[in-house]
Amino acid sequence: MQKYQLYIDGAWADPLSGEWMETMNPYTGQAWARIPRAGAADVEAAVEAADQAFTQGEWPGLNATQRGLKLRKFAEILTGEAERLAEIEVRDNGKLHAEVLNQCRYMAQWFHYYGGLADKIEGSAPPIDKPDVLNLTRHEPLGVCACITPWNSPLLLLAWKAAPALAAGNTIVVKPSEYTSASTLEFAALAEQAGIPKGVINVVTGLGEEVGQPLVRHKKVRKIAFTGGETAGARVNTDAAPGFKRVTLELGGKSANIVFEDANLDQAVNGAISGIFAASGQTCIAGSRLLLHESIHDEFLERLVSLAGEARIGDPMSPDTQVGPITTEPQYRKILDYIEIAKNEGARLVLGGGSVPAPEGNQGLFVQPTVFADVTNDMRIAQEEVFGPVLAVLRFTDDEEAIAIANDVNYGLAAGVWTESLRRAIKVSERLEAGTVWVNTYRSTSYTTPFGGYKASGLGRENGMEAIKEYLQTKSVWYYSGGDVANPYTRR
Ligand code: TXE
Numbered sequence: 502m503q504k505y506q507l508y509i510d511g512a513w514a515d516p517l518s519g520e521w522m523e524t525m526n527p528y529t530g531q532a533w534a535r536i537p538r539a540g541a542a543d544v545e546a547a548v549e550a551a552d553q554a555f556t557q558g559e560w561p562g563l564n565a566t567q568r569g570l571k572l573r574k575f576a577e578i579l580t581g582e583a584e585r586l587a588e589i590e591v592r593d594n595g596k597l598h599a600e601v602l603n604q605c606r607y608m609a610q611w612f613h614y615y616g617g618l619a620d621k622i623e624g625s626a627p628p629i630d631k632p633d634v635l636n637l638t639r640h641e642p643l644g645v646c647a648c649i650t651p652w653n654s655p656l657l658l659l660a661w662k663a664a665p666a667l668a669a670g671n672t673i674v675v676k677p678s679e680y681t682s683a684s685t686l687e688f689a690a691l692a693e694q695a696g697i698p699k700g701v702i703n704v705v706t707g708l709g710e711e712v713g714q715p716l717v718r719h720k721k722v723r724k725i726a727f728t729g730g731e732t733a734g735a736r737v738n739t740d741a742a743p744g745f746k747r748v749t750l751e752l753g754g755k756s757a758n759i760v761f762e763d764a765n766l767d768q769a770v771n772g773a774i775s776g777i778f779a780a781s782g783q784t785c786i787a788g789s790r791l792l793l794h795e796s797i798h799d800e801f802l803e804r805l806v807s808l809a810g811e812a813r814i815g816d817p818m819s820p821d822t823q824v825g826p827i828t829t830e831p832q833y834r835k836i837l838d839y840i841e842i843a844k845n846e847g848a849r850l851v852l853g854g855g856s857v858p859a860p861e862g863n864q865g866l867f868v869q870p871t872v873f874a875d876v877t878n879d880m881r882i883a884q885e886e887v888f889g890p891v892l893a894v895l896r897f898t899d900d901e902e903a904i905a906i907a908n909d910v911n912y913g914l915a916a917g918v919w920t921e922s923l924r925r926a927i928k929v930s931e932r933l934e935a936g937t938v939w940v941n942t943y944r945s946t947s948y949t950t951p952f953g954g955y956k957a958s959g960l961g962r963e964n965g966m967e968a969i970k971e972y973l974q975t976k977s978v979w980y981y982s983g984g985d986v987a988n989p990y991t992r993r
Contacts (some may be wrong), residue, residue, distance in 0.1 A: 503534040505682070507543055507706060508689040510550035511699025515635055518706070524683060527595030527826040528817055529866025534681045539707040541715040544674070547703040551645040551672040551723045560672065572616030572668060573898075575695035576609040576837025578875035582691055585607070586656060586684055588987035591817050593681040594652050595826040595865065598778055598818045604657045611660040611964075614948040615668035618969055624668070631993065633983030640973040642670035642846055643725040643747060647716045649737070651729045652678035652828050653783045658751075661952075661963040662726040667701065674722070675704045676713050678729075680829050682706040709733055717741055719959070722801035724972065727751070728785070731886075731957060738960070749961030749971050751785065751953060753886045754914030756935065758788030758943065759906035761900070762796045764919035770804045772917060772943040773892070778809055779944065782825055782890040783832065785958075786915045788943055790876075791894045792903050798896050802874055806852045810871045815860045820868045827889065833866040836889030840871060843882035848873035848893065873880040878906050886912070900929060908934045913955025917943045 504521075506513040516537035523532035537543070563571070574720050579586070583605040590605065591598045624638040636949055638844045648662040666673050677685035682704075689704045705712050713733070717725050717740045724747040727737050734752040741748045758776045776788025793801050806840035827833040833856075840854055853869030868890055876883050876893040885894045897903040907916055916935040920926050930938040936953045937946060944966065946952055953962040961971050987993060 502532065505536050505686050505706070507537050507547070508686055508702075509543070509547045509555075509778035510703065511693060514546075515553070516540065517546070517948055519720050521636060522679065522707075524593055526592050526865075527864055528859065530866070533592055534683055534845050535592065536679075538691060538704050539705045539712050540843065542710070543707070544712055544715045544719060545706050547673075547674045548645055548701040548716070548719045548721050549575065551674050554698060555642070555672040555944060558700070560646055561670070565622065565670070565977065568670060569616040569619030569668065571695055571697050572612045572619065572664065575697060576612035576616065576764040578691050578695050579612065579688075580606060586687060588818075590681070590684040591657060593683050594655065594828045595817050596653070596783075596828070597822060597825050599820060600780065601869045604654060608660040611948045615969065616964070619668040622844035622969065622973065626660040633815055633981060634964065635980040635982065637980070639976045639977050639978065640669075641976055643972060643974055644671060645721050646671045646673050646724040646726060646972060647722045648673050648675045649713055649716070649725065649727040649729065650677050650685070652681040653780065653785075655681045655690055659685060659688065661968075663702070664948075665696070665963075665968045666724075666726065666972045669969055670722070672701045673703070675702065676716055677704065677706060679708050682737055705927060713737070713923060716937050717746075718744070720744060724851050725749075726915065726963075726971070734959070744987040747964065747971065749953070749964065750959040751955065752959045753888065753957040754787070754887055754912040754954065754958045755790060755884060755910045756786060756788050756912070756915040756917070756934075757790045757910075758790050759792040759897075759903050759907060759919065759929070760794060760801060760915035761862050761903070761918075761922070762794040763921045764797070765921060765926075766797065766801060766804070768941060769919040770801065770808060772919060772941075773805055774809055775916060776890040776943045778812060778824055778890050781827055781868065783828060783888050784944070786937070786944055786946075787888070788915075788917050789887060789891070789893060789984045790910075791892055792897050792906055793894060794903070795896050795898050801850065802872075802894060802938060806872055809872065810852055814857060814867055814869070824867075824870060826859065826867050829864060832888060833868065834963040836868050836887055836891060839885070839887040839889070841890055842894070843873045843876070843880065843891070846880045847875075848880060848882055849875040853890070863974065878909055903927060903934050908932075913956040914958035915939070923954055924953040961965050
């Protein structure tokens, strides 16, 4: 079995804790590698290395253009390694190879984009209302940033954090999910090839309470960028508060995919399926509430059920597979619990509704694509994030009702609007309480446009120009050129 080490200060190291844990292949159900189960002492070493790299040595000595060049070099290396990284990630999280490979190739764009942005972070010269003063603002890095990532898209979600953090001149300590740490360790090793100095990227693997928590609480960590569930997200926010640390949180959702009566139904059926069954529903942006106009409700549901019922379940490495395994056992149990909850709440099961054995004698955990109709928005299946292939279908009569249902939830990550009317698209998208609204498409993200949540879906934004500000702080510098000596007891 393959054995990984921690990556700290540009070197591989066994955990000081002396402990290891196994990482599983969700398709075979077998352990395939051993990962360090690090502890607080390892976190200390990693933060110390990141702090040293931030304050002295090559990294702070680079100008922004040189820093950007290194990130773009890293992007080229990542592109060349995308296939290898994708295979490792599929082995660890069981997501379809076709999707993970696209993600691993796409990930490089974050390093190109933010590498290019590094030397375009400009300060300003505000006109000051006082004589003989020149005032300049500078945008400076924060210091050591913690990047805490989940198991559903480990590398892509790391790129969303690492690229702007590094472009801004920070150093990072990464804490990947305990279920999917291997690809992140491989990623860090590639940074070395790009000439990114030692200590700038460090990876400490282990459990949330044993590694994540001491990392968040460490006094030299100035910012935490977190993607995960709301329970851990709330904990991170609380733990960061006494140190007044910057926090960005991306915490999932219960996104409404709204199909109006004038929609292109072929596209919309496809969008509804992609919204909930892609990645076996294990995505924060899952369109887990499907809102159907009453006039198309029955026809749409029939088409959806018939298409989703044919989804090929199987080996995520096979190009024919459409629905892969559930990544973790707790997640599998959670999904099955929610299926029972929905049944008990009186939702009408129209597809799936249980587990299926893994094909070819494997031990992986699979859940059938599942659809509940006649869901009302007060049911738990309409309000709580399942993070699995379970769709709740609700009915509406007019635009006002659709908007009201869509917004009547704690989350606000994303929404889908299916209509051929431009006027309706504009009006509805303006009123939806969601950080991303897709019109006649679903599940798209890009390095160029901000991503993040309204309400309980999180704090701050990743991607696009906005994200770089999350890793910078502004300094205002006053230069006085006057010759007088002013009264020291009054404010200038
Ligand atoms: O994620 P956790 P889990 C949702 C989804 C899922 C639920 C729980 O609904 O069912 O969250 O999933 C680290 N301090 N999402 O338990 O625990 C942890 O080690 C610091 C939505 O697998 O949130 C891991 O690296 N770190 C989601 C990361 O946080 C802590 C993606 C996320 O793990 C910590 C995944 C602590 N106190 C799950 N506790 C999305 N938004 O896409 C845990 N961690």
